[in-house]
Every structure is written in structure tokens, then in C-alpha cells.
Amino acid sequence: MVSEAGTGTMTAQILDGKAASAAIKDELAERVAALKARGVTPGIATVLVGADPASQLYVGMKHKRSEAIGMNSIQRELPADATQEQVEALIDELNADESCHGYIVQLPLPKHLDTDAILERIDPAKDADGLHPTNLGRLVLNVNGPIETPLPCTPRGVIELLLRNDYDLAGKHVVVVGRGVTIGRSMGLLLTRRQVNATVTLTHTGTVDMAHHLKQADVIVAAAGVKHIVKPEHVKPGAAVLDVGVTREDDPETGKQKVYGDVDPGVREVAGFLSPNPGGVGPMTVALLMTNVVETAERQAGIA
Numbered sequence: 154m155v156s157e158a159g160t161g162t163m164t165a166q167i168l169d170g171k172a173a174s175a176a177i178k179d180e181l182a183e184r185v186a187a188l189k190a191r192g193v194t195p196g197i198a199t200v201l202v203g204a205d206p207a208s209q210l211y212v213g214m215k216h217k218r219s220e221a222i223g224m225n226s227i228q229r230e231l232p233a234d235a236t237q238e239q240v241e242a243l244i245d246e247l248n249a250d251e252s253c254h255g256y257i258v259q260l261p262l263p264k265h266l267d268t269d270a271i272l273e274r275i276d277p278a279k280d281a282d283g284l285h286p287t288n289l290g291r292l293v294l295n296v297n298g299p300i301e302t303p304l305p306c307t308p309r310g311v312i313e314l315l316l317r318n319d320y321d322l323a324g325k326h327v328v329v330v331g332r333g334v335t336i337g338r339s340m341g342l343l344l345t346r347r348q349v350n351a352t353v354t355l356t357h358t359g360t361v362d363m364a365h366h367l368k369q370a371d372v373i374v375a376a377a378g379v380k381h382i383v384k385p386e387h388v389k390p391g392a393a394v395l396d397v398g399v400t401r402e403d404d405p406e407t408g409k410q411k412v413y414g415d416v417d418p419g420v421r422e423v424a425g426f427l428s429p430n431p432g433g434v435g436p437m438t439v440a441l442l443m444t445n446v447v448e449t450a451e452r453q454a455g456i457a
């Protein structure tokens with residue numbers, strides 16, 4: 154493992170999320186085939202309200218990749234001015250639909266809708282994001298045993314990406330930046346399970362002296378959604394840095410929208426391992442979303 158804290162520059166080993174997610178997809182394709190042999194085609198659905206171009210891109214990607222591994226994909230759309238009742242009726246429909254083993258409601262939803270009420274209406278067994286209060290509650294309660302419910306997919310993707318690069322998290326100090334439910338808060342829950350055994354510092358906008366905390370980290374998970382918040386001087390030489398944040402801005406040179414991560418490009422010269430953005434955790438999120446749905450179908454089919 155590379156971790157020389159030398160004085161010269163080093164270039165981080167890239168944690169390639171495309172490669173790791175491709176490996177997961179190959180494994181899933183076999184599991185899907187095994188399910189189909191038993192007469193079950195795992196089905197994934199997405200609910201998209203409104204026509205935000207970024208959301209359309211993400212949803213399109215999820216369907217393309219699910220179909221590529223033999224899953225059934227169900228794409229449901231409602232107009233941006235859909236009512237709470239209309240969205241909830243669609244949730245009820247998917248909860249009852251036996252061909253749909255798991256689904257997500259693409260976030261963010263238009264502001265007039267009550268997001269929490271919609272997410273809580275999802276059948277916890279079909280919660281492909283792993284973010285239903287029942288599933289988060291079970292994760293909090295069950296720190297040791299096997300988990301029979303979907304797990305939050307982006308945090309799970311972060312851990313899988315490290316494991317598939319032979320990075321052992323046991324005993325490591327992980328500093329998470331951001332306390333959002335989708336990543337930061339649930340990341341801490343997964344990392345401190347006995348099976349992973351990392352030590353976690355969860356930092357956020359109220360944290361005093363962020364630089365001090367970052368400098369202690371063996372692993373940084375940057376999920377604040379603030380462009381380039383993690384600078385080279387914050388990183389202990391050799392540390393693993395995973396860039397999960399997404400900020401969309403116009404590129405001053407091209408005038409086109411560009412995705413910026415939470416990690417300054419200069420970090421590459423200090424870190425031992427770097428999960429870039431794009432090309433890192435994003436593709437892992439999609440792979441683990443599909444994993445959650447395949448696992449739900451397997452549970453239903455009685456496959457351990």
C-alpha cells in the first residue's frame with residue numbers, strides 16, 4: 154500500500170469507480186440470470202417529477218445500466234406541477250406492483266411537495282436508496298449482525314470502492330465532511346459497524362477548525378457539496394480522499410455547465426488514494442442501487 158509521507162510530490166493512486174462498478178455489474182448480471190432461471194426478473198423503477206436536465210441524465214443512466222444486466226426497468230414521470238396526491242398515488246401503485254422489486258424517487262422534488270411524507274410512503278422493503286426511516290432505524294439498531302434491509306447506496310458505494318481496491322478500513326480514522334442524510338450521516342453509521350470497524354469524525358458547517366480535523370484523517374469522505382473545499386494543505390500525505398460532492402457551475406472557459414467536486418485538484422499530489430469526481434463514487438451509487446434491488450428480489454425468491 155502506498156503511504157510514504159515523503160517530502161517530494163507523490164501522485165495518488167486513482168480509486169476507479171467505473172472499473173469497480175463494472176465488476177459489480179458483471180457479478181449482478183450472474184445473479185439476475187439466476188433469478189430469471191427461477192422465473193423472477195428483478196425490476197427497478199424510478200419516479201421523476203419535473204424535467205430537471207441533471208435528474209433526467211441520472212435517471213436515464215440508471216435505466217440503461219439496469220437493462221444492460223438484464224433487469225426490468227420501469228420509468229415513471231410526473232409533470233413538475235404534480236400534486237402531493239398524484240405523487241402518493243404513484244407510490245402506492247409501485248408498492249403494489251409485483252414486477253417492481255425496488256425503486257427510488259429522484260431527489261430533489263419540486264418545492265411544493267412534502268418530500269418526507271413521500272419518502273416515508275415507500276414500502277421499506279422496496280426502498281432502493283436505503284434511506285427510508287425504517288431502514289435507517291434498523292441500521293442504527295443493528296450494529297453487528299447481518300442486515301436484511303436495503304443499505305444507503307452512496308455510503309455503501311464508498312466502502313465498496315475502497316474494499317475493491319484492497320483498502321482495509323479497520324482501525325482507520327475517517328473524517329466525513331457533511332452531515333446530509335444521503336451521504337454524511339448514514340456514512341458514519343456504516344463505517345462504525347463492527348464489520349467495517351473504522352473510527353469516524355463527522356464534520357459539518359458548525360465544525361470549528363475543519364482544517365485541523367482533516368489533517369488527522371487516514372480517509373476523507375468529502376460530501377459537503379461545496380466546490381473544492383478540501384485543499385492539498387488539509388490532507389495528510391498518503392491519505393485516501395473520496396470526492397463525493399457535486400457542484401454544477403458554468404465553466405468560465407467554455408460557458409458550459411461543468412461538475413465540480415468537493416476536492417481541489419491539487420490534492421492528487423498529496424493523497425495516497427483518490428476517488429475522483431466524476432469517475433469515482435457516482436458510478437458506484439448506481440451499481441449499489443441495482444445491488445439493493447437484486448438483493449430484495451433474492452430475499453423474495455428465498456435465495457440467501
Ligand SMILES: Nc1nc(=O)c2c([nH]1)NC[C@@H]1CN(c3ccc(C(=O)N[C@@H](CCC(=O)O)C(=O)O)cc3)C=[N+]21
Pocket residue numbers: 211214257258259260261282412430431432433434435436437438439
Ligand atoms: N433518490 C435519489 N437517489 C439517488 O441516488 C440520487 C438522487 N435521488 N438524486 C440525485 C443524486 C445524484 N446521483 C448520482 C448518481 C450517479 C452519478 C454518476 O454516475 N456520475 C458519473 C458522471 C455522470 C455525469 O456525466 O454527470 C460519474 O461520477 O462519473 C452521479 C450522481 C444519484 N442521486
